[in-house]
């Protein structure tokens with residue numbers, strides 16, 4: 001049975017998961033209600049899902065009541081008040097101007113679920129609001145597995161991670177030179193809220209220093225939608241109305257000496273869609289960083305072996321290590337997914353997620369788990385013991 005079907009059973013954790021998934025969809029639909037005629041019907045449908053999960057006499061009962069709840073902490077909904085992920089209970093999905101918040105993009109998207117309808121009935125709802133993350137990953141990878149050839153699969157997946165956004169001419173040239181397979185939907189326009197319009201009318205975007213996808217632009221603040229890529233920039237217009245705007249870094253985070261991203265023209269640029277970026281490119285950027293560091297230590301590294309049974313096969317002399325990198329914003333979602341499917345390798349928490357180690361060990365004492373820092377030390381030791 002598929003996982004989302006088991007999600008329909010009457011279990012408080014599953015019900016809570018459905019409430020978060022329906023809230024995310026309703027929040028997205030609300031933000032596009034002026035452009036999409038059937039957006040309000042979607043908000044109403046999601047109100048039904050939230051009502052069903054709560055049972056009679058609890059929780060919001062009209063679409064507008066639900067929307068009002070989306071402007072408050074999710075934990076105020078009765079189904080999410082207890083036994084729930086604390087980070088999601090604190091999350092708010094709509095801001096004061098009824099735009100999707102960072103929490104919605106960054107955290108709630110890990111809770112997306114199909115909620116019973118055929119996907120064709122709401123083709124305008126983006127995949128990341130209605131599809132499980134592993135399904136988005138699965139569909140992307142299926143398209144990259146060409147004749148079950150491991151080498152071309154690895155090359156195509158690496159290409160996607162290294163080039164999640166670029167000028168159209170550059171992409172065309174790279175694809176024709178390398179013969180890469182592209183994900184379903186390929187590359188699309190840079191989303192409007194990731195673009196800055198100069199007084200002269202030129203449109204610009206900036207790649208994130210960590211993942212290379214276009215950063216979001218809110219008035220003069222520019223930052224990656226993914227929280228752990230935490231650098232925050234302030235934009236200033238160029239010298240003339242038509243010249244290139246510039247960024248300056250305004251956060252205190254690390255690394256301090258990060259090269260400043262340079263504005264690129266948006267009109268002839270394209271990027272992968274949000275779902276592919278968030279669930280393939282973001283974890284992929286960590287996987288490639290870990291691969292590079294391990295190779296720097298003299299290890300032999302194979303990425304996504306046996307057409308993605310796990311993430312990294314690492315060889316140091318006689319020692320072989322099998323590693324699955326898990327990068328979830330919600331430790332709660334990570335634990336639920338690990339319980340639903342036994343991992344095929346040792347779990348590694350990347351640098352930005354090492355704080356989840358204690359939670360994971362407490363919840364799953366028999367799980368094989370390490371962190372990026374600990375694992376690099378282990379590989380260094382194995383190398384010096386040779």
Ligand SMILES: [Zn+2]
Pocket residue numbers: 208209210211212213224225226229
């Ligand atoms: Zn980023």
